[in-house]
Amino acid sequence: MAGEAPELSAQERAGKAFPVSWDQFHRDCRALTWRLNEVGPFHAVIAITRGGLVPAAIVARELGVRVIDTVCIASYDHDKQGELQVLKGISDAAMKLGGGTGKGLLIVDDLVDTGKTGRMVREMLPDAHFATVYAKPMGRPLVDTFITEVSQDTWIFFPWDTALSYHPPLRDGAG
Numbered sequence: 001m002a003g004e005a006p007e008l009s010a011q012e013r014a015g016k017a018f019p020v021s022w023d024q025f026h027r028d029c030r031a032l033t034w035r036l037n038e039v040g041p042f043h044a045v046i047a048i049t050r051g052g053l054v055p056a057a058i059v060a061r062e063l064g065v066r067v068i069d070t071v072c073i074a075s076y077d078h079d080k081q082g083e084l085q086v087l088k089g090i091s092d093a094a095m096k097l098g099g100g101t102g103k104g105l106l107i108v109d110d111l112v113d114t115g116k117t118g119r120m121v122r123e124m125l126p127d128a129h130f131a132t133v134y135a136k137p138m139g140r141p142l143v144d145t146f147i148t149e150v151s152q153d154t155w156i157f158f159p160w161d162t163a164l165s166y167h168p169p170l171r172d173g174a175g
């Protein structure tokens, strides 16, 4: 409608930016595996796609887990969160490994923000261990193990979503 302010995306509302390089992400995933190594062993890793695929690969490699399954959930369309849609559930084979409740399974995602995605997967696997690399305060209580907490008004920029680009100097005319 004319005159109405456009709705801000979650990314715009966040305000602060927390860019993460591949190198930093790899280090943070390795740090996560150090913590998870104290909790396991795990029968399988369940990656929440798509963001959980990269940390799941690194964590599974470090922990020597070769069974990896996915739960495919769509929620943010670029940066606006809509209704959650389960596009693919957990496989019967992985369910069986977790005794039907997820015991001994490790759920991995890149982050929890509002916690909606994590909550949905926890309901599918109530006894699984849930690990994320980053956590915002609203989602944090859902996570068993994470590495870095960022404030709720921070947007995390992952290396697979970003590219190197020119950045103007802080002081006008300094360039």
Ligand SMILES: O=P(O)(O)OC[C@H]1O[C@H](OP(=O)(O)OP(=O)(O)O)[C@H](O)[C@@H]1O
Residues within 6 Å of the ligand: 048, 049, 050, 051, 052, 073, 074, 075, 076, 077, 081, 109, 110, 111, 112, 113, 114, 115, 116, 117, 118, 139
């Ligand atoms: O705690 P929440 O508020 O639910 O947000 C966290 C989820 O949002 C992002 O996924 P997204 O839905 O953007 O999909 P993607 O992993 O395919 O990028 C992120 O990877 C988490 O899965």
Ligand SMILES: O=c1[nH]c(=O)c2nc[nH]c2[nH]1
Residues within 6 Å of the ligand: 076, 111, 113, 154, 155, 156, 157, 158, 161
């Ligand atoms: O790239 C992302 N960064 C975030 O901070 C975030 N929160 C939810 N979904 C997200 N995706």
Ligand SMILES: [Mg+2]
Residues within 6 Å of the ligand: 048, 049, 050, 051, 052, 109, 117
């Ligand atoms: Mg995701």
